[in-house]
Amino acid sequence: MNITFLGTGTSQGVPVIACECEVCRSTNLKDHRLRSSILVETANETIVVDTGPDFRQQMLRENVRKIDAVLFTHEHRDHIAGLDDIRAYNFILKNPMDVYAEERVIRALQYEFPYIFAERKYPGIPQINVHLINEQSFSINNLTVIPIRALHYRLPVLGFRFGDFAYITDANHVSDQEKEKLKNLKIFTICALRKKEHISHFTLSAAIALIREIQPETAYLTHISHQMGLHADIQEELPENIFLAYDGLKVEI
Numbered sequence: 001m002n003i004t005f006l007g008t009g010t011s012q013g014v015p016v017i018a019c020e021c022e023v024c025r026s027t028n029l030k031d032h033r034l035r036s037s038i039l040v041e042t043a044n045e046t047i048v049v050d051t052g053p054d055f056r057q058q059m060l061r062e063n064v065r066k067i068d069a070v071l072f073t074h075e076h077r078d079h080i081a082g083l084d085d086i087r088a089y090n091f092i093l094k095n096p097m098d099v100y101a102e103e104r105v106i107r108a109l110q111y112e113f114p115y116i117f118a119e120r121k122y123p124g125i126p127q128i129n130v131h132l133i134n135e136q137s138f139s140i141n142n143l144t145v146i147p148i149r150a151l152h153y154r155l156p157v158l159g160f161r162f163g164d165f166a167y168i169t170d171a172n173h174v175s176d177q178e179k180e181k182l183k184n185l186k187i188f189t190i191c192a193l194r195k196k197e198h199i200s201h202f203t204l205s206a207a208i209a210l211i212r213e214i215q216p217e218t219a220y221l222t223h224i225s226h227q228m229g230l231h232a233d234i235q236e237e238l239p240e241n242i243f244l245a246y247d248g249l250k251v252e253i
């Protein structure tokens with residue numbers, strides 16, 4: 001299985017429009033972060049987790065020729081705004097896109113993209129097949145997906161485990177019960193917004209504490225704000241099996 005970090009930035013992306021801070025002015029490409037999303041590729045399946053506002057750019061950059069399914073973690077704009085662009089795959093693959101999300105997230109998609117769900121559809125709009133999910137495991141062809149419940153302040157969100165890889169973004173709490181699903185991971189990806197407290201995201205120290213508890217072989221941090229600091233500086237401070245993810249990073253598992 002191959003994982004590609006399509007984007008590793010928080011909701012505004014990095015650089016932030018019109019920001020003059022040293023991170024936003026950095027010429028290190030590892031400091032340039034599109035909105036958070038990953039691509040999961042197995043021998044047979046290609047899956048995208050979240051379609052943020054940078055989805056089109058991410059698909060072009062990584063030259064993604066097919067997608068079998070889109071999974072949504074939650075309905076915030078920075079995770080769903082690019083859904084319209086899945087129509088490119090409808091045209092090429094001549095199939096509706098399989099979309100997996102919780103009922104509340106589907107309702108938000110209906111509100112944000114009413115034309116996709118209209119009775120009488122305008123030609124050329126995205127076509128999707130909705131699959132309702134909850135905390136129970138499900139399969140996409142031969143791939144088992146284990147949803148992991150987390151809290152994004154008060155909003156319940158889903159992370160996903162595929163084999164020995166798990167991805168949780170936009171969260172600041174995982175219950176002990178759900179941590180059971182994170183045992184024996186080779187790679188764990190968790191959000192870490194910045195060092196300073198935030199109401200709905202893990203801070204760097206909270207993310208490290210969770211990683212120490214879960215004990216994966218390796219961990220990557222994502223959904224990073226320009227307030228975190230320069231990639232190179234922060235990476236220096238991290239324990240040896242914890243890495244800041246960056247856009248375009250590929251890991252094999």
Ligand SMILES: [Zn+2]
Pocket residue numbers: 010011036076078079170223
């Ligand atoms: Zn987000």
Ligand SMILES: [Zn+2]
Pocket residue numbers: 074076152170
């Ligand atoms: Zn969010």
